[in-house]
Amino acid sequence: MMDRLVFWLEQLGGARPAPVNSRGRAVALGLWWLVLLLLTLAFAGRFTKFVYVDF
Amino acid sequence: MLPLTSLRFAFVVFFLSVVACDRALARYAPDHFIPEQRMRAAVAAGAGCIVAAGDSRMVAGVDLGDFTQALRDAGRTECAASIAIGALDINGIRVAVREYLRRGGKPNTLVLGVSEDTLIPAEAPRDPSSFTGNAVINLAWSDASDLSRLYPRFPGADVREFDSGLRFLLARKSGFGTYDSLIWQKVQTVQDRLLGRPKETNAFGAGVDMAALAGKMQATAQRRLAQTLAKPEEARLDADYADIERRVHDAGAHLVVVELPMPEGYRRTVTDSEVGQRYLAWFRERVTRRGGTFVDMTHRAWLSAAMFADFLHLNATGAHRFSEDLGHALAHGALVQ
Numbered sequence: 001m002m003d004r005l006v007f008w009l010e011q012l013g014g015a016r017p018a019p020v021n022s023r024g025r026a027v028a029l030g031l032w033w034l035v036l037l038l039l040t041l042a043f044a045g046r047f048t049k050f051v052y053v054d055f
Numbered sequence: 056m057l058p059l060t061s062l063r064f065a066f067v068v069f070f071l072s073v074v075a076c077d078r079a080l081a082r083y084a085p086d087h088f089i090p091e092q093r094m095r096a097a098v099a100a101g102a103g104c105i106v107a108a109g110d111s112r113m114v115a116g117v118d119l120g121d122f123t124q125a126l127r128d129a130g131r132t133e134c135a136a137s138i139a140i141g142a143l144d145i146n147g148i149r150v151a152v153r154e155y156l157r158r159g160g161k162p163n164t165l166v167l168g169v170s171e172d173t174l175i176p177a178e179a180p181r182d183p184s185s186f187t188g189n190a191v192i193n194l195a196w197s198d199a200s201d202l203s204r205l206y207p208r209f210p211g212a213d214v215r216e217f218d219s220g221l222r223f224l225l226a227r228k229s230g231f232g233t234y235d236s237l238i239w240q241k242v243q244t245v246q247d248r249l250l251g252r253p254k255e256t257n258a259f260g261a262g263v264d265m266a267a268l269a270g271k272m273q274a275t276a277q278r279r280l281a282q283t284l285a286k287p288e289e290a291r292l293d294a295d296y297a298d299i300e301r302r303v304h305d306a307g308a309h310l311v312v313v314e315l316p317m318p319e320g321y322r323r324t325v326t327d328s329e330v331g332q333r334y335l336a337w338f339r340e341r342v343t344r345r346g347g348t349f350v351d352m353t354h355r356a357w358l359s360a361a362m363f364a365d366f367l368h369l370n371a372t373g374a375h376r377f378s379e380d381l382g383h384a385l386a387h388g389a390l391v392q
Binding site for chain 1 (some may be wrong): 061062064065066067068069070073076174187233236238239241242243
């Protein structure tokens with residue numbers, strides 16, 4: 001169980017090559033990159049002072 | 056190794072999905088952004104209104120209901136609207152006024168709330184990274200002329216201005232660049248709640264941030280006022296104030312500048328200081344000379360510490376008194392008949 005989790009996390013993090021050998025997996029990889037980018041953008045303002053917004 | 060075609064395909068999916076998310080954010084955000092809603096409401100209020108403009112102190116201080124009632128009590132029939140938006144400097148206020156006029160707003164009178172620190176020229180070009188929160192109007196409502204206005208030495212003469220100008224251009228053209236700080240604010244709120252470290256806040260932000268801002272204003276205002284008074288007249292005001300003045304006059308409207316009520320600490324160290332009084336006297340004379348009206352609200356009888364919600368903003372009681380007082384002051388002398 002733990003080995004599988006480690007294996008999967010290594011693939012997800014890019015430490016181990018992912019088996020992207022089909023269109024579906026390529027789409028999943030592209031979307032995974034999108035998720036990482038969105039997370040980066042969402043958390044980038046953590047130390048920005050005085051973000052005052054009416055939203 | 057990934058097969059090259061699959062990798063290319065993944066890149067294409069990534070690129071297209073980023074563009075789709077960017078466009079979706081650019082479409083979604085304005086409808087949920089209260090400054091945008093306030094602008095739409097002000098324009099929809101129709102022509103001939105008395106329009107309040109300024110920063111969060113005007114947002115906190117002007118209760119349109121009380122203000123309108125005071126006008127009615129004095130026999131005035133003008134409608135009232137507000138394009139005041141929190142967390143703006145004079146450049147942001149200029150952008151809001153320009154946007155209101157550009158969308159077809161035809162004010163009878165523009166009431167601009169200021170204090171001395173609002174008016175004195177900025178010490179350095181504004182960094183695009185400061186266009187966060189409500190200040191994203193500097194990006195969302197920007198036009199091509201803003202680049203040369205904000206960064207006059209872009210692209211060649213100064214590396215810093217090249218950097219700032221380029222980031223400004225990229226940010227104003229993309230949904231993420233313009234609106235990402237709106238997401239930060241949501242994320243920060245959730246993070247603070249999850250981590251159990253919520254700050255003491257009111258409608259305008261964290262109390263500690265407000266205290267720091269007020270402290271900074273008080274600490275630097277006298278020095279900056281003294282430096283400004285040593286300059287020739289045309290350099291004593293931020294160029295954005297002069298731009299507001301010109302636009303209001305070009306629109307055939309009357310400009311009323313209101314020196315806002317501030318807490319005792321600010322009054323003592325800035326407004327009532329020798330340089331503060333000299334600057335205000337000069338500014339009052341200039342406003343009048345240019346056809347505008349200056350209304351001083353800094354020493355009203357009702358003003359006390361109990362009227363303030365924090366280090367900068369009036370509370371509901373203070374807003375009620377200020378709006379009534381302002382309405383009466385305008386109706387009895389500062390409005391074009």
